[in-house]
Amino acid sequence: MGDEDWEAEINPHMSSCVPIFEKDRYSSGENGDNFNRAPASSSEMDDRPQRDHFMKSGFASGRNFGNRDAGESNKRGNTSAMGGFGAGKSFGNRGFSNSKFEDGDSSGFWRGYRDGSNSDASGPSRRGGRGSFRGCRGGFGLGSPSNELDKDECMQRTGGLFGSRRPALSGTGNDDTSQGRSGSGSGRGGYKGLNEEVITGSGKNSWKSEAEGGESGDTQGPKVTYIPPPPPEDEDSIFAHYQTGINFDKYDTILVEVSGHDVPPAILTFEEAHLCQTLNNNIAKAGYTKLTPVQKYSIPIILAGRDLMACAQTGSGKTAAFLLPILAQMMRDGVTASRFKELQEPECIIVAPTRELVNQIYLEARKFSFGTCVRAVVIYGGTQLGHSIRQIVQGCNILCATPGRLMDIIGKEKIGLKQIKYLVLDEADRMLDMGFGPEMKKLISCPGMPSKEQRQTLMFSATFPEEIQRLAAEFLKSNYLFVAVGQVGGACRDVQQTVLQVGQFSKREKLVEILRNIGDERTMVFVETKKKADFIATFLCQEKISTTSIHGDREQREREQALGDFRSGKCPVLVATSVAARGLDIENVQHVINFDLPSTIDEYVHRIGRTGRCGNTGRAISFFDPESDNHLAQPLVKVLSDAQQDVPAWLEEIAFSTHIPGFSGSTRGSVFASVDTRKGKSTLNTAGFSSSQVPNPVDDESWD
Numbered sequence: 001m002g003d004e005d006w007e008a009e010i011n012p013h014m015s016s017c018v019p020i021f022e023k024d025r026y027s028s029g030e031n032g033d034n035f036n037r038a039p040a041s042s043s044e045m046d047d048r049p050q051r052d053h054f055m056k057s058g059f060a061s062g063r064n065f066g067n068r069d070a071g072e073s074n075k076r077g078n079t080s081a082m083g084g085f086g087a088g089k090s091f092g093n094r095g096f097s098n099s100k101f102e103d104g105d106s107s108g109f110w111r112g113y114r115d116g117s118n119s120d121a122s123g124p125s126r127r128g129g130r131g132s133f134r135g136c137r138g139g140f141g142l143g144s145p146s147n148e149l150d151k152d153e154c155m156q157r158t159g160g161l162f163g164s165r166r167p168a169l170s171g172t173g174n175d176d177t178s179q180g181r182s183g184s185g186s187g188r189g190g191y192k193g194l195n196e197e198v199i200t201g202s203g204k205n206s207w208k209s210e211a212e213g214g215e216s217g218d219t220q221g222p223k224v225t226y227i228p229p230p231p232p233e234d235e236d237s238i239f240a241h242y243q244t245g246i247n248f249d250k251y252d253t254i255l256v257e258v259s260g261h262d263v264p265p266a267i268l269t270f271e272e273a274h275l276c277q278t279l280n281n282n283i284a285k286a287g288y289t290k291l292t293p294v295q296k297y298s299i300p301i302i303l304a305g306r307d308l309m310a311c312a313q314t315g316s317g318k319t320a321a322f323l324l325p326i327l328a329q330m331m332r333d334g335v336t337a338s339r340f341k342e343l344q345e346p347e348c349i350i351v352a353p354t355r356e357l358v359n360q361i362y363l364e365a366r367k368f369s370f371g372t373c374v375r376a377v378v379i380y381g382g383t384q385l386g387h388s389i390r391q392i393v394q395g396c397n398i399l400c401a402t403p404g405r406l407m408d409i410i411g412k413e414k415i416g417l418k419q420i421k422y423l424v425l426d427e428a429d430r431m432l433d434m435g436f437g438p439e440m441k442k443l444i445s446c447p448g449m450p451s452k453e454q455r456q457t458l459m460f461s462a463t464f465p466e467e468i469q470r471l472a473a474e475f476l477k478s479n480y481l482f483v484a485v486g487q488v489g490g491a492c493r494d495v496q497q498t499v500l501q502v503g504q505f506s507k508r509e510k511l512v513e514i515l516r517n518i519g520d521e522r523t524m525v526f527v528e529t530k531k532k533a534d535f536i537a538t539f540l541c542q543e544k545i546s547t548t549s550i551h552g553d554r555e556q557r558e559r560e561q562a563l564g565d566f567r568s569g570k571c572p573v574l575v576a577t578s579v580a581a582r583g584l585d586i587e588n589v590q591h592v593i594n595f596d597l598p599s600t601i602d603e604y605v606h607r608i609g610r611t612g613r614c615g616n617t618g619r620a621i622s623f624f625d626p627e628s629d630n631h632l633a634q635p636l637v638k639v640l641s642d643a644q645q646d647v648p649a650w651l652e653e654i655a656f657s658t659h660i661p662g663f664s665g666s667t668r669g670s671v672f673a674s675v676d677t678r679k680g681k682s683t684l685n686t687a688g689f690s691s692s693q694v695p696n697p698v699d700d701e702s703w704d
């Protein structure tokens with residue numbers, strides 16, 4: 001079926017699928033409380049007219065919009081009395097392989113500046129125009145909230161229908177062996193929660209599996225052939241940046257605590273760092289005139305050769321806080337020119353949990369090293385292994401990598417570790433938790449890797465649960481310094497947070513209502529599972545809201561396209577799983593909506609940190625479903641009150657009536673919620689849960 005057919009197939013149904021909303025029901029009161037009073041008990045009733053509507057719409061015509069889940073959809077179609085949208089036609093992998101929707105690789109995800117920072121300029125399809133979800137592959141039919149689907153949504157939290165229905169991925173007889181899956185899974189022993197496929201890497205060591213057929217596809221399914229487009233090389237693109245916001249100067253008032261011995265004094269200006277002229281020029285071209293607090297403290301600590309664990313709020317410049325001093329030292333000490341050597345021996349390795357994030361870090365490294373002899377390289381899963389190798393052999397001083405691809409390349413002996421002087425773990429708490437921790441341990445025990453005494457290890461994050469801090473000690477010299485900027489694990493105060501009580505069955509209606517009020521402002525909508533991301537994105541497109549999606553089941557090319565479309569403003573709504581929760585620095589994201597709350601409060605802090613960055617303001621709206629989110633009530637009340645946000649009375653009530661094992665935090669008061677664990681146990685822990693207590697890590701994906 002051609003593109004036109006798809007359009008024809010959808011459009012006749014679109015109008016009949018658009019629920020009627022009373023626009024004035026949504027009003028953004030000071031804390032948004034006046035649109036949050038959807039009683040949980042009414043949620044099912046709220047959905048009923050819509051379901052009836054869909055029954056009448058004739059949409060249950062047995063279409064299958066994605067071929068990946070065709071089997072499942074068929075099953076659903078056959079068993080569902082109302083939906084019935086699985087049988088018959090498949091719309092195939094329409095995504096970006098479809099020429100009509102493919103703008104070429106150029107938009108990619110190279111920060112999107114190339115598309116111009118004026119988002120209005122680029123997109124033909126704006127909200128209110130025709131919905132244009134780009135490349136949804138999920139197995140849901142378009143917005144057919146059949147009984148069964150509603151049940152699915154409702155049960156995802158508890159690992160109900162999807163979890164039991166969907167077969168565990170075996171790597172055979174399933175298109176999951178295709179690029180996207182092998183890419184997103186990277187063949188690693190992907191850590192999966194409920195509703196997420198389990199990729200076991202055939203029982204091999206996870207990092208080996210990629211090299212031995214997972215990612216490179218030697219033995220399982222087609223090879224990953226995707227070669228990401230090169231980022232623009234012109235100086236304007238390299239130094240493109242967005243403006244700091246009105247609250248940038250308020251950073252100066254944030255309390256900073258440094259613990260450890262012999263702490264080097266903080267610097268107040270870039271000049272005090274005594275960086276070389278080229279670096280100073282690059283800093284100026286990047287538009288940096290003033291240091292952020294984490295930079296004031298971290299730069300001298302790193303320049304003094306100390307190990308560091310730094311915790312600072314989202315969007316406050318942690319990337320430059322480690323890149324600048326590392327580059328300064330590399331410039332001072334000199335780097336070995338190693339162009340075209342078979343085995344490259346970088347001086348610095350930076351690891352981060354997602355492909356998009358390592359790319360972003362790479363672009364920052366490229367920007368700050370512009371005009372120097374230091375060459376940064378990025379490698380990540382979901383792309384052709386040969387491409388990664390070709391990038392490396394051209395010379396590599398700073399290697400930005402996701403863990404799976406990094407271990408693959410090391411296994412292939414393209415990277416030697418002997419020269420490593422700097423090891424950086426960005427989003428360090430994520431890099432050390434159950435998902436990535438084992439790979440990080442393998443990395444530091446790889447042959448050739450200098451011991452912790454011989455290298456400088458740096459860890460950065462906005463959240464640092466105490467348990468993870470303890471694990472980190474294995475990586476750090478015992479005299480490491482701990483920098484806490486404001487509240488460890490605290491939310492950025494520039495984000496206005498609103499929590500609405502919304503039951504499962506009312507969420508979609510509420511989402512559309514809010515998005516219609518938001519207009520064209522860039523919005524990230526977080527959901528719990530990959531499937532739901534596809535479903536909600538498709539649903540929004542049907543509601544004529546231009547939307548795209550990013551999650552671990554999308555092919556890398558699709559992920560990059562989605563991010564590019566979102567950055568450029570072509571699709572002002574991005575539906576995402578937690579794969580996009582951390583680190584992504586996208587200009588002008590004004591809203592974050594937690595359609596589903598994450599399972600941990602730390603993840604909440606990272607998600608809402610996609611807005612309100614670098615002194616800009618933003619808004620976060622979270623749907624709190626008392627059926628499934630009560631475990632978050634206490635830590636949420638704490639995060640809200642610490643960030644001086646209004647706490648809804650109903651949330652406080654739930655918080656005080658819910659017993660959370662391990663949560664001992666009072667809800668108000670303390671400046672540092674969590675502290676350097678070497679000082680002893682703190683009384684507060686914004687994480688709410690230690691990693692071993694996390695109730696349901698459904699949002700984990702194999703990201704790299």
Ligand SMILES: Nc1ncnc2c1ncn2[C@@H]1O[C@H](COP(=O)(O)OP(=O)(O)OP(=O)(O)O)[C@@H](O)[C@H]1O
Pocket residue numbers: 241242244287288289290291292295312313314315316317318319320461462582583584585609613614
């Ligand atoms: N001193 C500075 N002056 C102006 N802009 C800055 C400065 N430092 C960082 N920025 C910009 O602020 C934005 C956020 O920085 P960055 O992505 O490093 O934040 P982060 O603390 O790592 O956030 P997250 O916790 O979400 O990963 C980036 O666009 C960056 O270029």
